[in-house]
Amino acid sequence: MLLDHPQSPPRALAPALHSPIVELRQYTLHPGQRDTLIELFEREFLDTQAEAGIAVLGQFRDLDADDRFVWLRGFQDMERRRDALQRFYGGPAWQAHRDAANATMIDSDDVLLLRPVAPASAFVLDDALPAPGDARDAGLIVATTYAFDAPVDLDFLDFFAAELHPAFAAAGGSAVASFSTEYAPNTFPRLPVREGEHVFTWFARFASVAAHAAYRERLVALPHWRALAVALGRRVQGPPQVLRLAPTARSRLR
Numbered sequence: 503m504l505l506d507h508p509q510s511p512p513r514a515l516a517p518a519l520h521s522p523i524v525e526l527r528q529y530t531l532h533p534g535q536r537d538t539l540i541e542l543f544e545r546e547f548l549d550t551q552a553e554a555g556i557a558v559l560g561q562f563r564d565l566d567a568d569d570r571f572v573w574l575r576g577f578q579d580m581e582r583r584r585d586a587l588q589r590f591y592g593g594p595a596w597q598a599h600r601d602a603a604n605a606t607m608i609d610s611d612d613v614l615l616l617r618p619v620a621p622a623s624a625f626v627l628d629d630a631l632p633a634p635g636d637a638r639d640a641g642l643i644v645a646t647t648y649a650f651d652a653p654v655d656l657d658f659l660d661f662f663a664a665e666l667h668p669a670f671a672a673a674g675g676s677a678v679a680s681f682s683t684e685y686a687p688n689t690f691p692r693l694p695v696r697e698g699e700h701v702f703t704w705f706a707r708f709a710s711v712a713a714h715a716a717y718r719e720r721l722v723a724l725p726h727w728r729a730l731a732v733a734l735g736r737r738v739q740g741p742p743q744v745l746r747l748a749p750t751a752r753s754r755l756r
Contacts, residue, residue: 521557521576521624523583523684525695526645526703528564528612528745529571535606536563536571542603543573544752548631550595551575555586559625560755562643562747565711569608572645572747574755576625584689591692613695614647615688616681616703619659623680625705625755632752640749640756642708644675647745648738650700654682658702658737669730670706673721674713680704705755714746 531539543561551558557576564570577583590596618624650658667677681703688695708714721727749756 521559521578522617523577523580523686524559524616524618524625524681525575526614526616526647526681527573527575527610529573529607530609530612531569531571531606532608533569536569539571539603539606540750542599542606543571544634544750546595546599547603548752550593551586551590552631554590554593555582556590558631558754559627560643560747560753561750562745562753563750565642565746565748572745580684580686580689587690587693611694613693614699614701614703615684615686615695616701617684619654619680619682619702623677625679627754631754632756634752639709640751640753642711642714643747643749643755644706644708644714645703645745645747646706647701647703647743648734649740649742650702650737651739653685653700654702661733661737662702662704665730666734669721669724669727673724674717675706675708675721677704678707707756711746 529539540561540563548558555577559574559576561571561573564572577586662680670676683699683701688697708717724730
């Protein structure tokens with residue numbers, strides 16, 4: 503379920519990048535440093551992470567926070583995550599450029615460790631990283647995260663699949679992937695993750711900021727949306743975090 507946006511153009515896809523372990527990383531940067539980090543990241547850290555066994559799934563500018571850089575990377579399991587991170591952070595690319603990267607950052611510890619809620623809810627992406635200077639329209643990715651007071655249960659997953667997702671799709675916001683918290687111990691404690699939290703995160707793809715705004719208007723205009731919003735509010739803790747993410751030039755997720 504939840505694989506392809508109905509408005510997405512047909513594209514030749516490589517086999518699904520299941521990435522059963524996904525990190526959603528949100529970095530707060532010093533003012534004016536986001537483009538500096540993105541240029542360094544895409545020049546020095548994309549291919550070298552891939553060589554270390556890390557699937558960099560996408561990297562983004564947060565449209566609602568000028569100094570926030572958001573990116574996603576995936577792993578096959580927690581043991582291979584540990585080994586791949588050891589290779590990368592002990593390798594020459596990070597050693598050569600870590601000071602420059604760290605100099606752009608105020609905080610890099612806002613990290614959610616996630617797992618697809620089902621095999622078919624993982625990302626399906628092109629196998630190759632976009633080349634530098636790729637001129638394809640990157641569109642907009644929207645990540646929505648709900649928080650809970652306990653692990654996400656079948657009641658919510660059924661509610662999302664049977665009621666919420668059809669409403670989102672009817673308004674033009676079909677999910678491309680969905681995840682919940684991965685509870686395995688952090689196998690690379692040198693990089694902290696947010697622990698003791700229970701979340702559900704889903705991603706949608708839009709052609710533009712305007713297309714997303716139109717989707718929001720259609721959603722709240724649905725006759726049954728108010729009832730769905732009340733039912734959702736009863737299940738979650740507080741309002742969701744909604745990230746409007748503009749893919750960078752070499753983002754695989756776009």
